[in-house]
Amino acid sequence: xxxxxxxxxxxxxxxxxxxxxxxxxxxxxxxxxxxxxxxxxxxxxxxxxxxxxxxxxxxxxxxxxxxxx
Amino acid sequence: xxxxxxxxxxxxxxxxxxxxxxxxxxxxxxxxxxxxxxxxxxxxxxxxxxxxxxxxxxxxxxxxxxxxxxxxxxxxxxxxxxxxxxxxxxxxxxxxxxxxxxxxxxxxxxxxxxxxxxxxxxxxxxxxxxxxxxxxxxxxxxxxxxxxxxxxxxxxxxxxxxxxxxxxxxxxxxxxxxxxxxxxxxxxxxxxxxxxxxxxxxxxxxxxxxxxxxxxxxxxxxxxxxxxxxxxxxxxxxxxxxxxxxxxxxxx
Numbered sequence: 001x002x003x004x005x006x007x008x009x010x011x012x013x014x015x016x017x018x019x020x021x022x023x024x025x026x027x028x029x030x031x032x033x034x035x036x037x038x039x040x041x042x043x044x045x046x047x048x049x050x051x052x053x054x055x056x057x058x059x060x061x062x063x064x065x066x067x068x069x
Numbered sequence: 070x071x072x073x074x075x076x077x078x079x080x081x082x083x084x085x086x087x088x089x090x091x092x093x094x095x096x097x098x099x100x101x102x103x104x105x106x107x108x109x110x111x112x113x114x115x116x117x118x119x120x121x122x123x124x125x126x127x128x129x130x131x132x133x134x135x136x137x138x139x140x141x142x143x144x145x146x147x148x149x150x151x152x153x154x155x156x157x158x159x160x161x162x163x164x165x166x167x168x169x170x171x172x173x174x175x176x177x178x179x180x181x182x183x184x185x186x187x188x189x190x191x192x193x194x195x196x197x198x199x200x201x202x203x204x205x206x207x208x209x210x211x212x213x214x215x216x217x218x219x220x221x222x223x224x225x226x227x228x229x230x231x232x233x234x235x236x237x238x239x240x241x242x243x244x245x246x247x248x249x250x251x252x253x254x255x256x257x258x259x260x261x262x263x264x265x266x267x268x269x270x271x272x273x274x275x276x277x278x279x280x281x282x283x284x285x286x287x288x289x290x291x292x293x294x295x296x297x298x299x300x301x302x303x304x305x306x307x308x309x310x311x312x313x314x315x316x317x318x319x320x321x
Contacts, residue, residue, distance in 0.1 A: 018125060047312070
């Protein structure tokens with residue numbers, strides 16, 4: 001079993017070409033998969049921050065107007 | 070034609086409806102892509118016999134060819150979405166076109182790198198200015214150009230429409246890539262899989278290839294939906310439906 005597994009990883013002497021090819025395939029697609037997820041989280045976080053600031057401004061209108069004048 | 074189809078499409082093109090629709094479908098698409106991808110890898114790396122001339126090196130084909138197909142397929146789809154975006158000014162078409170560009174660029178990049186790794190042993194060179202290789206490289210630059218143009222505008226929608234114009238012009242490159250092996254005398258081999266007429270590849274090699282093709286299609290759907298959802302949230306961040314989603318995630 002270990003012998004056949006070894007020959008599988010050896011790829012008939014082409015391991016240095018086959019495995020990097022598959023590595024590039026998985027790494028590039030993984031980055032492509034994660035990038036929009038990070039972006040979505042960032043967009044929502046920024047939006048929540050903006051909503052929270054709006055909310056805070058609504059709750060303390062006097063102090064805000066005093067500070068701005 | 071039944072008139073519920075255009076009606077359904079019209080409804081789907083509304084950002085909140087598409088956001089929910091894409092969110093429901095995305096996990097299924099990625100699950101299908103993973104299952105089919107694993108089956109295809111097992112078939113390609115373990116079950117398929119070594120090639121009588123190339124030994125095990127030919128196994129790069131199981132990612133190289135599906136990715137090359139995707140690089141063209143996504144460009145064609147981006148071109149169609151760009152056309153719809155320019156003619157009917159549908160926001161969702163802009164989003165789909167711009168979200169397709171990075172995925173297409175990723176597949177084109179994989180195609181070039183895996184082809185280079187394959188060519189080094191089989192042709193004795195990493196790169197050659199051959200018609201197929203050069204036109205595929207032009208395809209990558211077109212994708213990168215679309216992405217760069219989109220991000221060079223302050224106004225996202227204006228950027229999307231300008232980039233859509235470039236995407237539409239660049240579509241002439243798609244048939245050039247596809248037919249380059251027939252039109253020019255190239256180092257790259259012709260196609261061995263034919264829709265019309267018999268394919269010149271063994272069945273034990275063809276089924277993992279076709280399975281991987283479906284897997285990459287499913288992956289594209291899942292990735293596109295993920296990108297489109299993030300883009301829609303950013304584009305519509307002033308709208309009520311986005312605010313509800315943002316507030317809903319706080320409570321959770």
